[in-house]
Amino acid sequence: MIQLFPADTRYTVKNDWLESSLSFSFGEYYDPTNIRFGPLRVFNDDTVQPGHGFGIHPHREAEIVSIILKGELKHEDNLGNSGTISYGSIQRITAGTGVLHSEFNASNKEEVQFLQLWFSPNEKKLKPSYEDISYDIKKLHNQLIPVISHIASEQVAGIHQDLTLYLSRLDGKNTLNFEQESGRKIYVFNIEGEISINNDFILKSRDAARITNIHEITIQGNQDSFFLLIDLPVGEF
Amino acid sequence: MLMIRHSIGSRLLCQTNIYNIEQQDDCWLISVSVDEETASKVLDFQDEINIFEVKENEKTWFYSSEAQINFQHNNKKLVILADHKTVYPT
Numbered sequence: 001m002i003q004l005f006p007a008d009t010r011y012t013v014k015n016d017w018l019e020s021s022l023s024f025s026f027g028e029y030y031d032p033t034n035i036r037f038g039p040l041r042v043f044n045d046d047t048v049q050p051g052h053g054f055g056i057h058p059h060r061e062a063e064i065v066s067i068i069l070k071g072e073l074k075h076e077d078n079l080g081n082s083g084t085i086s087y088g089s090i091q092r093i094t095a096g097t098g099v100l101h102s103e104f105n106a107s108n109k110e111e112v113q114f115l116q117l118w119f120s121p122n123e124k125k126l127k128p129s130y131e132d133i134s135y136d137i138k139k140l141h142n143q144l145i146p147v148i149s150h151i152a153s154e155q156v157a158g159i160h161q162d163l164t165l166y167l168s169r170l171d172g173k174n175t176l177n178f179e180q181e182s183g184r185k186i187y188v189f190n191i192e193g194e195i196s197i198n199n200d201f202i203l204k205s206r207d208a209a210r211i212t213n214i215h216e217i218t219i220q221g222n223q224d225s226f227f228l229l230i231d232l233p234v235g236e237f
Numbered sequence: 238m239l240m241i242r243h244s245i246g247s248r249l250l251c252q253t254n255i256y257n258i259e260q261q262d263d264c265w266l267i268s269v270s271v272d273e274e275t276a277s278k279v280l281d282f283q284d285e286i287n288i289f290e291v292k293e294n295e296k297t298w299f300y301s302s303e304a305q306i307n308f309q310h311n312n313k314k315l316v317i318l319a320d321h322k323t324v325y326p327t
């Protein structure tokens with residue numbers, strides 16, 4: 001089954017420094033029918049105005065992934081990590097038994113746009129950790145590039161869950177096939193442009209698809225497009 | 238002031254000045270006077286509850302990793318046995 005979730009069905013929080021579109025229940029947005037998709041628990045599409053951000057706050061028992069789309073995000077935590085990431089970088093935090101961190105737009109001029117995803121970990125009480133990696137943005141064209149996976153490597157951040165997150169840019173009407181082991185789930189989020197899944201399901205900018213019981217899909221660009229795909233396990237989380 | 242929040246996005250479930258925190262070995266017994274409706278909201282998310290004691294220049298973050306949260310109906314007290322405590326500046 002392929003379920004489409006158009007961008008305008010997301011819950012949006014907006015104030016003078018933050019615009020956040022929430023794909024799943026988060027904070028004041030609570031819908032008991034929209035809590036998670038497998039281990040994917042949070043998918044927030046955030047824009048933070050220059051000089052603003054989230055002050056020091058705690059997390060626990062979550063694998064937190066930030067994907068920068070535009071601008072620069074500055075991170076600091078109580079593990080001693082600090083750094084600024086931009087487009088071409090991915091940040092993963094294992095909150096585990098507890099981490100305190102802050103996230104701010106590092107620029108006083110330009111907004112920062114990023115996607116923040118939280119996954120349930122495959123194990124509780126993990127030791128908190130932080131990692132950021134850079135991937136080769138030139139390699140994104142017309143192929144699926146893994147950037148987060150339970151099997152880590154130099155340009156792939158490790159995560160404590162049986163999943164892989166891919167990024168891709170389709171040039172024009174190029175096509176990609178994706179196949180996974182049966183019994184898993186696929187989440188697709190179209191960041192820019194327009195794509196079709198299996199010819200019938202069109203995703204415009206910021207639309208998402210939750211796919212179950214279909215382990216092979218074809219993704220076609222209807223124009224230049226940028227999207228992410230997550231290969232997810234099923235089960236209790 | 239004590240605040241009880243959902244850990245997924247920090248939704249506020251309870252805010253009160255009527256509470257007590259008592260250290261018991263490596264844990265902290267937190268007792269909060271609440272009505273049944275508030276207790277029910279907290280218990281609905283008992284695996285994902287953060288508790289914050291808020292003072293002028295610092296916050297103290299507690300949680301119960303094993304969700305040891307109970308509501309005593311007779312005296313309307315929510316009793317949380319926290320096994321984690323972190324103090325941080327605000």
